[in-house]
Amino acid sequence: MALYTLFAAMLKEEWRVHSALFGHLGFALLPFTLVFFAALGALMLPVFTRHIDTGTLVAIAHLAFGLMGMTIGAFGLLGREALNRRFGQASMIAYASRTFPVSNRTIMTAFFAKETLYYFCFWVLPPIIGFGIASVVLGIPRALTPLFLVSLGLSFLFGLSAVFLLSTVYAHSRRALLVLMGLLALGTAAALGATGTPVEALFPPLAFFHDRSAASLLISLLASGAMAAAGIWFVQVEYTGAARHYPNAFRPLTATLSRLRTPHFVAKDLLDLKRSEGGLGKILFSFLFPIGIIWLLLEVLLFILPGLNALAVFAILLAAFSTTIYNWLTEFDDFAPYAFFPVTPGDVIRAKLQTYLMLTIIPVATLVIAAAGFGQMDRLLPSLLAFAGLSSYAVAVVVYCAGLQPNILLYNTRTLLSFIGLVAPAMLALIFISLPDPRLVAAGIVLVLPAALLVDRGERRWSQVEQRLF
């Protein structure tokens, strides 16, 4: 009874958190947006499958859903701090064992069930419906949609269960987690490389997709169930971790950055990034996944339009993905901690943009490495100019559309579509400009002009909008 009551309350709580963050309608429309984009993407399948074999695409889809399960689980388990930043002191039902006569195991079981059902409905089901719609148009066998529903659902569950287990191991011992991760990585590499084991044999949901047997289904369910059960049974909840101490790094960093307009803001942002979970490495990691997608898109784009220059297109796509750096910078605070200081939201945005510009060293370095990799160092400068123009413009659009809250507002369907509507034409224009001669992509630098205008308007816009305060 307590389990069902908790489960139902957690479902309601999850909905209310999201609707408070993103707006009722804005969030309710998100699944429809996912259906639309999934259908659109699936309609491109004939183009993809001409260049990438179907088996690879299926494996990527299953691994992506597994990764999604891991991401959602990780945020669910570690997200209280993020919510505290948004709402002041957030108190979630998941932390209720301190005040209610229920065990941590009961709470975690309800939490796991809630995560599975809620996110299956919001994130797993819509893309599969989108695929189903596209499959009717493309004449793909109809049986594939329900098969995907089960196998991708299992992938999501596998990822979610894995993160429950890993987080429990982490709570007991960081070293044990590192050892476990190391063993898993080595084991996977050995299996794939040395013994030639196919990927699907290591990932039960993918095996089920291929053989559709009851045995594979059972193995997949048992594997997820065992990981979740172990994660829940051995759960160890620590409400307060050890206090962390640091020598003063703010003052020397501010002195180093003294030539900047607001070095103290930049120093604070850099310390936020360095000292928060994952350190500066999370920016690098957040680039690895998009860069993988960029490579995939690049292969397809070059196949459709053979006249394209790989480096120029890479620079354009990289510029669009670089806006995620701004998202990281606004992840740690919004305007609330500054509301009682003599600054406006526009001042804080401008300061975040300074840090953003500093951190674009990461994508710039990536671009230089790509140029060397493509053997096109002679064409690096035009691509760098295009990157500079487009990344400035794209981040300016984020600033204009979402101010200091891109991690929230870009989940609002209208804002997301505005962002896409403003950035996609610029990207397409640059790609087509580069067709006759890749060096022409340098024209992208002119985008710094609308970028400056948009930043100026964005700063004024968000300074006039009343910010969320605690």
Added chain:
Amino acid sequence: MHTVISTTDLTRTYGDVVAVKSIDLEVAEGELFGLLGPNGSGKSTTVKLLTGQIRPDTGSMRVLDADVLADPVAVRAKVGIIPEQETPPSFLTAEEYLQFAARIRTLDNGVDERIAYWFDLLEFGETRDQLCKDLSRGTRQKLMVAQAFLHEPRLAIIDEPLINLDPVMQRTIKDFLTDYVRHGNTVFLSTHILSIAEEICSSVGILHRGALRYQGGIDTLREEHSSLEGAFLALVGKPAREA
């Protein structure tokens, strides 16, 4: 006496809820003014309005001769503010946060001495190298008090400054505030704890359901109702129980 805070017809709503209703308020220089009221009466909204953190639906405000609506940043530059909730950035240490606050307020001289003074007065120097997110709520509150007075403002607008603090620290801050006003400065203190107001405030305003039910000297109220609590309960429509 010079007026440092004045509002005219100040109204603020949140959807259908009228948080602050047509308030006319005046606070003179050198006063330790207490804004009292039950939970949800509009005290924190009034603080946010006076410091330009939110805008009113109607009405006007002047703080230290500056028009809050026209130039809220100028007001926040002059005033020391303790917000309703303590929200220092998570990943700066206590000392780094005070240095950050000093930089935002463009303080150049004697910053280290000022920070040392506050660590010493509020007895939390041992946490100077600890991340703000790992500080106890009481220590975070001390940090908020320190940042509000770091630039030695003429006026402090403070919302429940003694919340989460132990009795010893409450005494220290009450003594500090009394001394601060004695030196010609002004304090606008929002609280629902009557004993604090009774002990240190020279004048009070009593808010109930967004409306200002009383403004004036605390002694006048005591004379009329035998105690501040009796006056407060009468003004918010909850007569004191017969002894």
